[in-house]
Amino acid sequence: MPERVTKNRRWRVRLREAQQGYVLVAPYLLHLSVFFGYPLLFAFVLMFHRWDIVTPMEFVGLKNFWRLMRDDLFFRALLNTGIFLTIHIPLQIVVALFFAELLNRPLKGRGFFRAAYFMPVVVSGVVITILFQQLFAFDTGLINRMLQALGGEPVPWLVSPALAMPSIAIMATWKNVGLYIVLFLAGLQHIPRHLYEAAELDGANAWQRWWHVTLPMLNPTMVTVVVLSTIGGFSLFIEPYILTGGGPLNATLSAVLYIYNQAFYFNHMGYAAALGFCFAIVIFLVVLLQRRFVETDTWS
Amino acid sequence: MGSRGLLGVLAGVLLLMGCHRPASMSIAESGKTRLVYWTAPNPDELALARELVAEWMAANPDVEVVVQPIPAGQSSEEVLLAAVAAGTTPDLCSNIWPGIVEDFVEAGALVPLDQFPDFDSLLDARIPETVRASFRSRDGHFYQLPWKTNPVMMFYNVQLLREAGLEQPPRTYGEYLEAARRIVADTDGDGLLDRWMGYRDIRPIWWQRYFDYYAFYIAASGGRTLFDRQGNLAIDTMASNRVFAFFARLYAMGAFPKAVWTSGGSRFIQEQLATDFTGPWHLIWLEKNAPPDLTYDVAPIPVPDDHEGPVYTYGDYKNIVIFSTTQHPEVAWRLARFLVSRKADRRLLERTRQIPVRRGLLDDPYFAPVFERYPILRHFAAQAAYTRSVDSVPDLKEILDALAQEFEAAAVYGVRSPAEATRRALRRIQMILDWNA
Numbered sequence: 256m257p258e259r260v261t262k263n264r265r266w267r268v269r270l271r272e273a274q275q276g277y278v279l280v281a282p283y284l285l286h287l288s289v290f291f292g293y294p295l296l297f298a299f300v301l302m303f304h305r306w307d308i309v310t311p312m313e314f315v316g317l318k319n320f321w322r323l324m325r326d327d328l329f330f331r332a333l334l335n336t337g338i339f340l341t342i343h344i345p346l347q348i349v350v351a352l353f354f355a356e357l358l359n360r361p362l363k364g365r366g367f368f369r370a371a372y373f374m375p376v377v378v379s380g381v382v383i384t385i386l387f388q389q390l391f392a393f394d395t396g397l398i399n400r401m402l403q404a405l406g407g408e409p410v411p412w413l414v415s416p417a418l419a420m421p422s423i424a425i426m427a428t429w430k431n432v433g434l435y436i437v438l439f440l441a442g443l444q445h446i447p448r449h450l451y452e453a454a455e456l457d458g459a460n461a462w463q464r465w466w467h468v469t470l471p472m473l474n475p476t477m478v479t480v481v482v483l484s485t486i487g488g489f490s491l492f493i494e495p496y497i498l499t500g501g502g503p504l505n506a507t508l509s510a511v512l513y514i515y516n517q518a519f520y521f522n523h524m525g526y527a528a529a530l531g532f533c534f535a536i537v538i539f540l541v542v543l544l545q546r547r548f549v550e551t552d553t554w555s
Numbered sequence: 556m557g558s559r560g561l562l563g564v565l566a567g568v569l570l571l572m573g574c575h576r577p578a579s580m581s582i583a584e585s586g587k588t589r590l591v592y593w594t595a596p597n598p599d600e601l602a603l604a605r606e607l608v609a610e611w612m613a614a615n616p617d618v619e620v621v622v623q624p625i626p627a628g629q630s631s632e633e634v635l636l637a638a639v640a641a642g643t644t645p646d647l648c649s650n651i652w653p654g655i656v657e658d659f660v661e662a663g664a665l666v667p668l669d670q671f672p673d674f675d676s677l678l679d680a681r682i683p684e685t686v687r688a689s690f691r692s693r694d695g696h697f698y699q700l701p702w703k704t705n706p707v708m709m710f711y712n713v714q715l716l717r718e719a720g721l722e723q724p725p726r727t728y729g730e731y732l733e734a735a736r737r738i739v740a741d742t743d744g745d746g747l748l749d750r751w752m753g754y755r756d757i758r759p760i761w762w763q764r765y766f767d768y769y770a771f772y773i774a775a776s777g778g779r780t781l782f783d784r785q786g787n788l789a790i791d792t793m794a795s796n797r798v799f800a801f802f803a804r805l806y807a808m809g810a811f812p813k814a815v816w817t818s819g820g821s822r823f824i825q826e827q828l829a830t831d832f833t834g835p836w837h838l839i840w841l842e843k844n845a846p847p848d849l850t851y852d853v854a855p856i857p858v859p860d861d862h863e864g865p866v867y868t869y870g871d872y873k874n875i876v877i878f879s880t881t882q883h884p885e886v887a888w889r890l891a892r893f894l895v896s897r898k899a900d901r902r903l904l905e906r907t908r909q910i911p912v913r914r915g916l917l918d919d920p921y922f923a924p925v926f927e928r929y930p931i932l933r934h935f936a937a938q939a940a941y942t943r944s945v946d947s948v949p950d951l952k953e954i955l956d957a958l959a960q961e962f963e964a965a966a967v968y969g970v971r972s973p974a975e976a977t978r979r980a981l982r983r984i985q986m987i988l989d990w991n992a
Contacts (some may be wrong), residue, residue, distance in 0.1 A: 305991075309639045309662035322990040327983070414813075416968070466884075504761060504964055521953045522636070522658075526990075 301528035308522055319529035329530060331505055331539065332513040335420060335463065339509065340488040342424040347484050348477070351432050355439035369440070373433035380430065380493040387426045388498055413499055416506040423494045423507055435480050442476030443469070465526075478549050482542055489538050510534050587619045588883050591645035591888060595631070595873070596624035599839060601808055603906045604649070611893045618811035618832045618886055625650060644878035646887045649702055649894060651688070651874045654945040654952065656699050659876070660692045661949070666877040666884050667696040668891075674700075677892065681912045688784050689944055690874075701912035702890055703903060704870035705772040706938040709857070710841075713850040715750075715829045724830075724854035728801045731830075731857040735810035738829045752810040753830045754822060755802075759963040761955035766832045768962045769955070770869040771798040773943045774858045778867035781954065781984075782946040788984060792977050797859050799973035802966035813967060824849055832856060835935040838908040853934040870942025872912070897921055908932060910939045950987050957983040 302319060306312040323329060358369055375383060390397050391412035399409035412422040446469060454464045491509040495501055501508035501516070513533065518527035594604040601624050606622045615727035623645070632655050638644045639662055657667050668674050674697065678687065681701050692698055711724045719737035735752035742750050756763045773780065776794035783789040805811045816822065821829040824845045829900035831837075841851065855866035875894060877887045893899060897919075904925045916922055916936045926933050945951055957980050964975030 305657065309636060309658060309664065318990060322986065325986050500758060500760075502963065504968055504970065505960065521950070521956075523953075 293491055296530060298528040301525045302532055304525040307522040308524065312525075315525065319526045320533075322526060323529055323533060328505065328508065329510070329513060332508045333534075335493060335506065335508055336489060336510045338420050339424055339427075339491055340485060342421055343427055343488050344481060344484050346424065347428045347435055348480060350428060351435035351439050352473075352479065354432070354436045355443055358436065359440055359443045372436050375430045376419040376433040378430075381497060383426070383430050384497040386492050391422055391426075391498070413505055416504040419499055419503060419507045423491075423498060425492070426498075427488070427494060431484070435484065438471065438476055438480055438483075441472045446472040474549075478546065481482075481545055481549050485542060485545060486538065489534075489541075510537075570714070587617055588886050590618060590620045590881070590883060590887055592620050592622050592646040592890065593620060593625045593648040593650070595650040596627070599907045600650075603902060604620070606906075607894060607899050607902060608890075611890060615889070618890075623942060633667070635659075639878075642880060643946060644880045646881040646883065647875060647877045647891055649873065649875045650984070651699060651876045653699060653872050653874060653947060656874070656876070657692060657947050657949055657951075660694065660696075660698055664879055665698040665980050666879050666881065666887075668700055668877065668888070669697040671885075671888050673892070677895065680914060681895065683914060683940075684712065686943075688706075689780075689947065693786070698877050699874035700895060702873055702875045702895060703909050704872045704912050704939050704942050704944070705909055706837055706935055706942045707766055707832055707834055707869045707871065708853050708855060708934060709884045709937055710823065710831040710833060710837065710851055710853055710925055712826060712829050713852055715826060719829075725857055726855070727862065728797075728857055729860045731801075732804060732808075732810070734829065735805065735808065739808070739989055748809055748812070750827050751812055751822075751829070752805065753832065754811060754814075754816065754828055755832070756813055756815060757813055757963065757967045759951055759956070759959040761959045762881075764955060764959045764962055765869050765871065766801060768798055768958055768966075770802065770856055773867045773869055774856050775862070777862075777864055778941065778943055780943050780946050782948055786946070788981070788988060790977070790984075791983060792974075794859075795977040795980070796973040799962065799965040799976050801857075801859075802962070803969050803973065806967050807969055823851075835908050835910055835932065838929070838931060853931055855938060867939045867941045867943055868938060870944055872940065872942075872944045901925060904932065910935050911939055912939070953987055954984050957987070 301312075303314060303316060304312045305315045305318075327462050354372055358365055358372070362368065366492060376387055389395075393409055393411055393414055396409075396412070398412070403409060411418060413419050450472070451464055454468050459467065492511040492515065495507040495509050495512050496515070499507045501512050510530075511534075514527050514530045517523045517530060588849040592604065592608065594600055601622070604622050608622050612618060612620055624632045625639075625648070626634050628637070631650055632652060635644070635648065635651075635655070636658075639659060642662060656665070677700070678690075678697070682690070690697060690699055690701060709724065715722065715738060716722075716734065719734060721734055721737070724736045725731040731752070738750060738752055740750045741746060741748050755767045772791070772794055775797050776791035778792050779789070779794070781788065781790050802811070806813060821844070822828045824841065826849065841849075845851070856868055858866055875891045877884055877891060881887050896910070897913075900913050900916075901922055903909055903911050904922065905928075908929065910916070910932075913919075916925065916939065917933065926936065945955075948954070960983075961971070961976035961980040965973055971979070
């Protein structure tokens with residue numbers, strides 16, 4: 256009998272604990288279902304429908320995917336996004352690594368510089384884009400004025416189809432590099448000192464220590480940086496939306512901008528959902544490949 | 556719609572939902588029927604609407620009409636779309652672009668106007684039988700009452716042309732190019748051109764093409780639009796190629812600057828541009844802003860050298876609709892009828908310099924005093940009979956966007972031949988149509 260009472264009590268305690276747990280996770284679950292679960296489910300339903308917000312939804316089967324396969328502009332937007340990533344990711348890694356190395360040294364005013372490089376990350380993307388719009392302007396931009404003052408020719412940063420996307424990549428790097436500096440800095444500070452001492456004893460010079468010790472030991476950070484900047488790069492939107500509108504000649508039309516245009520400019524909600532779904536698959540595959548090729552077992 | 560954007564639509568929907576109040580209601584205390592009438596937000600049209608409505612209310616004391624400008628947004632179409640989605644449309648609106656009517660019809664947002672017994676006679680007074688079909692929706696009903704049309708024409712600087720030895724404005728592509736050769740110049744000798752034949756916004760914004768590609772296409776094709784009466788794609792490829800080629804020449808020779816001017820004021824009144832392609836609404840702006848010594852006039856837009864017959868152009872129609880949220884369609888119809896009366900049309904002409912859609916406008920002695928006072932308006936009134944609107948087809952915006960993309964490639968940047976540009980535009984439009992079939 257006393258054993259049964261104890262069991263009952265334990266059960267009640269567990270139930271109470273479980274209830275408390277459910278109450279504690281409820282806000283997260285609510286947030287997840289309202290802002291992630293429902294939109295995801297709705298987008299899945301939309302993929303097979305035509306809907307322009309004002310007229311009732313119409314089931315169209317796979318028609319949205321059929322259009323997608325024939326849509327040159329979507330493939331152009333994917334290519335543009337690829338070009339952006341190809342410039343942006345290596346540039347970001349090199350610049351971030353360079354500054355992280357510098358800021359990892361006993362430098363005067365190190366705290367100030369660490370904060371200063373991080374500053375653009377917390378400033379609104381729209382503000383930075385407008386700032387660069389002024390800097391990159393062909394006739395009146397500060398950069399071209401400086402070039403002309405130095406006897407050079409003005410550069411069509413945003414009006415040349417060949418230069419517009421690299422210009423956007425430079426701007427995006429400037430904005431985001433602070434975050435990756437912090438990540439690399441954390442990675443650098445976690446490399447055990449004894450590895451450098453051992454390398455030094457073996458006669459390795461500074462470059463060899465960096466190449467054979469620092470770089471391999473930074474691999475986990477590198478994977479994080481590559482994956483984060485890839486996903487961030489795939490979501491390129493604000494910069495071309497404000498700077499170029501996707502032009503000139505669609506050279507800066509990113510995949511997200513194209514999806515946005517289809518959804519909210521042409522009111523093709525169903526088609527935009529289908530584009531979004533395919534784009535998500537592309538991102539998933541790219542990240543998977545990156546993990547496979549970039550990630551190595553650092554500690555083995 | 557420049558259109559444009561998520562934030563605009565969402566903000567519009569939220570704003571309209573937040574401010575929701577039934578668009579029409581009876582005021583119990585006064586026993587009056589209440590209507591809400593949305594008009595274009597520009598000050599001249601708003602003042603005109605208030606004036607006309609006050610007059611109408613004096614004759615209809617049982618009705619109270621609230622005149623409101625279309626709420627602020629990226630474009631009227633976007634705001635109206637948000638209102639339709641939120642169910643907060645007014646009783647009637649007089650600033651409806653025909654290109655969006657079909658979307659509203661499909662949404663069940665409009666009242667068919669041909670249910671009213673006097674609709675046919677009213678329509679006959681406004682448009683000829685030949686263009687009647689372009690205002691009929693796909694379900695066979697009429698949901699819009701043609702109100703005004705603003706033909707796109709060529710404004711030209713008389714003095715600049717005269718200095719270049721031209722007493723008459725250029726009528727053909729050849730004459731226009733020749734005029735450009737004489738006029739385009741670096742007047743201050745700094746090595747940069749500062750006087751051009753014309754300017755067009757080079758960004759691939761679909762509605763910007765009304766003032767170049769689309770108007771010129773209608774002119775070059777002798778008055779054809781993009782679709783035939785059955786709604787089949789029927790682009791005159793020859794005309795399209797010629798328009799692309801003409802603008803490509805202009806950009807290649809520097810007659811039009813490859814620039815986006817968003818500041819610096821009007822280059823036309825600064826006499827840096829010899830011509831400007833726009834509609835009669837520009838007149839009132841010029842009257843207020845142009846220096847007194849600027850001499851300008853208006854002529855039809857240039858056509859291919861071998862063109863014969865009248866010169867058609869794009870007419871920027873704005874029509875009146877009654878939204879199905881109204882509780883008083885008959886009363887709203889009475890007001891709509893008044894807004895297209897002779898008296899209201901004359902007032903529109905006088906106050907806004909815009910052209911009412913009305914047959915025999917130039918021959919009617921009632922309107923003669925206005926044309927005597929503003930003789931330049933005669934050009935627009937005469938051109939109004941030779942205008943074409945947009946086709947009543949779904950996804951028109953994306954269709955025009957496809958043409959805008961090709962205009963940028965073939966005309967502005969010259970990276971595609973005119974024939975290739977037309978072919979690519981046709982292919983993309985066909986894809987959009989097949990998808991929407």
